[in-house]
Amino acid sequence: MAAVALIRSVLILVLLLGAACSGYSTQRLEDFPRARTIAVVPFTNTGFRRDLELRLSQAVATELRARTSYAQTTPQSADLLLTGSMAAEETPIVLDDEGRVVQKRLEGWIDVRVVERASGRVLREGRVRALEEVRPGTGGESVEGSASDEWVRQLAERVVQLLERPF
DSSP states (O other): OHHHHHHHHHHHHHHHHHHHTTTOOOOOGGGOTTOOEEEEOOOEEOSSOOSHHHHHHHHHHHHHHHHOOOEEOOTTTOSEEEEEEEEEEEEEEEEOTTSOEEEEEEEEEEEEEEEETTTOOEEEEEEEEEEEEEOTTSTTOOIIIIIHHHHHHHHHHHHHHHHHSOO
């Protein structure tokens, strides 16, 4: 009798685990067997903060090198193309009595897409956001430096995480 109860418990456990995993896949960007190379196409900037698109494109390329086995190459010869469009906005959030900015917020997003170059098939796409706040002049920080550097780093990390999510 105890053996039947044990078998029944094991079967229920297996069914529950199977139900919990339904719809889950371990396929990642790395799992496309024909793809060996990727090109990060410089992102389009739809906002008013200039040069962030270049820094973000470079940061995403660096993050991809660190976390994937893809060789990076030109868009004309790559198996995969990573493209994107980004915008950022800088907003003063705290002013002192004389109207000087005490704290600013840098926030924005990037829409990314990974396309198989040969077929044009979209393999992955999505939007990631980041927010960074800074107090200019404290600890040697400036809005132009540390806040945007951290914002770019966060977005680059999140872009690669998006690409690694299961389908």
